[in-house]
Amino acid sequence: MGNNYTQKSRQRQDRYLVGVKDYTQYHRDGYLIAKGLLAEDDVRMLFNLAEQSRLGIKTDISQADPSSKDPLKDEFVSATRVHMLSRVNSDAEQGMLNPRILDVIEALVGPDVYALQSMMFLNPPGRGGQGWHQDSYYVKTLPDTLIGAWIALEDVDEENGCLWVVPGSNHEPIYPAAHAGGGHVHAVDAFSDLNSVENVSHLDDDVNTLSKVVAHYPPPIPVTMKAGDVLFFHSHLFHRSYPNRTTDRYRRSYVCHYCNARSWIPWDHDGYEGNSGNYRQILARGRTHLPYAEPAFGTEVFLSDEDDDSSDSVRMMGMDDGMMMPVVQKKDEAID
Numbered sequence: 561m562g563n564n565y566t567q568k569s570r571q572r573q574d575r576y577l578v579g580v581k582d583y584t585q586y587h588r589d590g591y592l593i594a595k596g597l598l599a600e601d602d603v604r605m606l607f608n609l610a611e612q613s614r615l616g617i618k619t620d621i622s623q624a625d626p627s628s629k630d631p632l633k634d635e636f637v638s639a640t641r642v643h644m645l646s647r648v649n650s651d652a653e654q655g656m657l658n659p660r661i662l663d664v665i666e667a668l669v670g671p672d673v674y675a676l677q678s679m680m681f682l683n684p685p686g687r688g689g690q691g692w693h694q695d696s697y698y699v700k701t702l703p704d705t706l707i708g709a710w711i712a713l714e715d716v717d718e719e720n721g722c723l724w725v726v727p728g729s730n731h732e733p734i735y736p737a738a739h740a741g742g743g744h745v746h747a748v749d750a751f752s753d754l755n756s757v758e759n760v761s762h763l764d765d766d767v768n769t770l771s772k773v774v775a776h777y778p779p780p781i782p783v784t785m786k787a788g789d790v791l792f793f794h795s796h797l798f799h800r801s802y803p804n805r806t807t808d809r810y811r812r813s814y815v816c817h818y819c820n821a822r823s824w825i826p827w828d829h830d831g832y833e834g835n836s837g838n839y840r841q842i843l844a845r846g847r848t849h850l851p852y853a854e855p856a857f858g859t860e861v862f863l864s865d866e867d868d869d870s871s872d873s874v875r876m877m878g879m880d881d882g883m884m885m886p887v888v889q890k891k892d893e894a895i896d
């Protein structure tokens with residue numbers, strides 16, 4: 561049964577403690593909102609980074625196809641998001657490895673945690689939005705433990721394009737693309753009736769066929785948030801956003817993804833899908849037997865010591881009457 565984990569994060573004054581009700585709600589409904597999770601300074605740092613990114617981007621929308629409603633195809637020209645700033649910018653790395661966000665991730669899918677990816681969303685007036693999708697459709701972790709943290713860098717509502725979620729849809733399998741041959745996150749032919757879907761993430765529900773599954777649920781709900789709130793969402797959850805329909809407000813948010821660090825990750829974001837992308841993923845909490853990366857800019861992470869044997873271990877021992885008994889083994893006590 562092994563030793564208990566003693567995270568160094570325990571020693572922090574500002575550690576965020578997740579309630580059992582929150583844990584249950586996350587696993588039941590597929591999401592959890594931690595209000596005011598980030599300190600003002602941390603939000604300001606990420607907001608300033610969003611501004612620098614926005615000002616540094618050449619927004620040449622003359623190339624954009626005005627008839628296209630596919631946010632992923634159109635994203636580059638419409639400059640609504642920047643991927644993986646955390647690999648090239650220390651503030652972005654700090655944002656992704658924010659200890660209070662990791663406190664929640666550690667409780668929901670830990671104790672061992674990889675930090676995988678970051679996306680800075682800018683969503684200027686009239687732009688942005690992403691149609692119905694499930695995140696594990698894009699980022700595969702096996703076992704599938706992916707989780708997103710959606711950080712509001714300013715107040716978000718239905719007008720400027722907040723996220724919408726379908727509570728409980730996290731219990732659905734991942735609907736595969738037709739070209740995936742039926743197997744993606746799940747084994748090929750693991751289900752008798754799992755249909756494939758087309759144009760996932762497309763804004764238009766008439767062509768994004770995942771919307772047909774969404775239609776079986778009660779109406780989706782908008783997740784309105786204040787700056788500094790963080791939405792944690794399950795990677796099977798059906799979710800989407802609409803374009804920012806204001807004329808004078810942006811919708812800046814920073815969205816990061818994590819998973820349990822005992823998962824195999826055939827993905828490294830640089831177009832690689834192969835034997836293992838684990839060595840590119842930052843170990844952010846706990847420990848792992850798998851390869852991992854360290855923070856490139858030296859952001860502090862709170863790992864478990866390799867030799868953390870501060871607690872007694874417990875193992876199960878078979879008794880003469882066939883019962884199993886937990887036996888506490890004292891630290892430093894030899895096993896026969």
Ligand SMILES: O=C(O)CCC(=O)C(=O)O
Pocket residue numbers: 681688689690695708723799800801813815
């Ligand atoms: O924030 C958005 O507009 C979409 C984000 C999203 O769906 C995701 O990160 O999976």
